[in-house]
Amino acid sequence: MHSIALIPWLDPTAIIEAAGPWALLVVCFIVFAETGLLVGFLLPGDTLLIISGLLTHTNEIFGVNIWVVSLLIALAAFVGGEVGYLIGHKGGPAIFERKESGLFSRKNVERTNAFFERYGGLTIILARFVPIVRTFAPVAAGVGHMPWRRYSLYNFIGAMIWGFGLTMVGFLVGYIPWVAHIVTEYIDIILLVAVGGTALVTLWHYFSERRKVRKEAAAGGDVVVDAAEAQELVLDPEVFDREPDLGGHDGEDRPRD
Numbered sequence: 001m002h003s004i005a006l007i008p009w010l011d012p013t014a015i016i017e018a019a020g021p022w023a024l025l026v027v028c029f030i031v032f033a034e035t036g037l038l039v040g041f042l043l044p045g046d047t048l049l050i051i052s053g054l055l056t057h058t059n060e061i062f063g064v065n066i067w068v069v070s071l072l073i074a075l076a077a078f079v080g081g082e083v084g085y086l087i088g089h090k091g092g093p094a095i096f097e098r099k100e101s102g103l104f105s106r107k108n109v110e111r112t113n114a115f116f117e118r119y120g121g122l123t124i125i126l127a128r129f130v131p132i133v134r135t136f137a138p139v140a141a142g143v144g145h146m147p148w149r150r151y152s153l154y155n156f157i158g159a160m161i162w163g164f165g166l167t168m169v170g171f172l173v174g175y176i177p178w179v180a181h182i183v184t185e186y187i188d189i190i191l192l193v194a195v196g197g198t199a200l201v202t203l204w205h206y207f208s209e210r211r212k213v214r215k216e217a218a219a220g221g222d223v224v225v226d227a228a229e230a231q232e233l234v235l236d237p238e239v240f241d242r243e244p245d246l247g248g249h250d251g252e253d254r255p256r257d
Contacts, residue, residue, distance in 0.1 A: 034134060036084050038135070046166060052170060053171035056171055071164065074159050074164040116239050119245065144236070
């Protein structure tokens, strides 16, 4: 195994012995935070799931088999979605009020609402595969009082397809010989890139959003979402019953980047 003397703690054996089940708990917390905490959109969920499955195949880095890893990740995704819904349901429109933090932006809420306008309740499933939207969809559904039973059903399906499915995809990728060889030989470098990359992306997003807010404020723009504006962001209940538009037609309700 290729190793880096300056960072021996990145050796898989050292991680397993030192962290044990905690490594898997960290992954589950990150997955939970993506939909359960309002700042979760800063976290790289899709890549993390695939890497987790891949490492489980090549090194059993979590100390348990892929079925346990995949199911726990799916559970974390489901619980996160339920917490996000509860935050929106209890907090109401005030959740959408924004000061000058640059994190919980009106643009992100509007993008999420556009998904609901186009796909209806099916958004809860589809949002799992769309960064940012998967963070705000549960909250938007809660604020708009989407029926909880229906929401939880969609949330469960989405958590299984995304959390369980992508982790399994990573595991199956490990059956490709040259991929398995690279991961086995350079696991420490991969972990370093994964950890360092996550930190850099998170910091970049945070400071980028803060910089945009300052520029808007300096230009005289409205960087604050007050109570009235927050109320306008609340979805009408009928949106959740809307038939999904899967035809890909262009229109004003189509989500924009």
